[in-house]
Amino acid sequence: MNPIPVNQPLLDGNEKKYLLECIDTEWISSEGPFVKQFEEQFAHRINRRYGIAVSNGSAALDVALVALGITAGDEVILPTFTIISCAAAIVRCGAVPVVVDCDATTWNMDVNQIEDKITPRTKAIMIVHIYGLPVDMEPVLALADKYGLQIIEDAAEMHGQTYKGQPCGSFGAISTFSFYPNKHITTGEGGMLLVDDERLAARCRSLRNLCFQPQKRFVHEELGWNLRMSNLQAALGVAQLERLDEFVARKRRIGQHYTELLKDISGLQLPLPKTDYAENIYWVYGVVLKDEIAFDAQEAMERLQKHRIGTRPFFWPMHEQPVLKKMGLFDDMYCPVAEKIARRGFYIPSGMALTSEQICQVASVLTEVFQ
Secondary structure: OOOEOOOOOOOOOOHHHHHHHHHHHOOOOOOOHHHHHHHHHHHHHOOOOEEEEEOOHHHHHHHHHHHOOOOOOOEEEEEOOOOHHHHHHHHHOOOEEEEEOEOOOOOOEOHHHOHHHOOOOEEEEEEEOEEOEOOOHHHHHHHHHHHOOEEEEEOOOOOOOEEOOEEOOOOOOEEEEEOOOOOOOOOOOOEEEEEOOHHHHHHHHHHHEOOOOOOOOOOOOOOOOEOOOOHHHHHHHHHHHOOHHHHHHHHHHHHHHHHHHHOOOOOEEOOOOEOOOOEOOOOOEEEEEOOOOOOOHHHHHHHHHHOOEOOEEOOOOHHHOHHHHOOOOOOOOOOHHHHHHHHHEEEEOOOOOOOHHHHHHHHHHHHHHHO
16 A cells, blocks of 8 residues: 555645746745735635734744733633644743643543633733634624623634634634645745734734835844745745635535544544534544553554554654743643543544545554554
């Protein structure tokens, strides 16, 4: 059997045409016209006023925190079950990450735990939508309003997803996206900040561009970053965005096909197809080993690798990250749900280019391994 990678993007639309246009016009840097076009079109799709394209999703989080004025001693609440970029951005600006456990069925942060974590030092709640279903936003928005907190919405995995009909990425003061190759829309590397406030947008643009000043370009009042997106990357993004609805539908078919083939494997917890506020878009197709399976996710992935099936582990909880614990964070912290699914969860091939035949092959191997 040929190897089946965990992810493979689909680049058979206008990607080559737009890239050739960049080359033919010699506009390959961040000054090229595709950057503005991508920013405007993506912001419009998410019902935001302004888009600020950056080099990657992690960079978007760094800019977001600084742009909102999060600084030393401030606390930011976030899920423990997420990628390190979220906590790293908080730590890098001098603030303190405060984590909550996740829900056992959606794998998103347990919004019922947030209020108990709020202190006088809390300045923001970082929402991170995980794997295919969004966080239940209404309770979070209510808490933010009650306590006067900012919301940073990390929608990196939610291209085309909605919460009660409203686009993910349209909530809170600022939202961020990633365009890594495993996302519904890819620019190879790349990210985006979305905001509605004009002054906040200008602040984000300045921070991504070394804080150059309009009248005194090389005289700097503060330090920013060079986090610009190139015209080549943005050209890919424009081509991919043209097909977002098609891609969301494709991902849902992949998820539904897997669920139909795997539903009789009693030892696997499959992704929740929907909640009362959203239908899963299956950014990845994750599974969690139930207690009846004697081995953990690492061994399961090793067994699948022998059959040339690509996999990836689930996120490792922030409160168990060695680099953060060395900083004195999260002493005696216990988040049982995140700890369990980190050790017993992984995801299987679910990239945009995955074929029906490959899905059947993966399901057949999983059935063999777990039954």
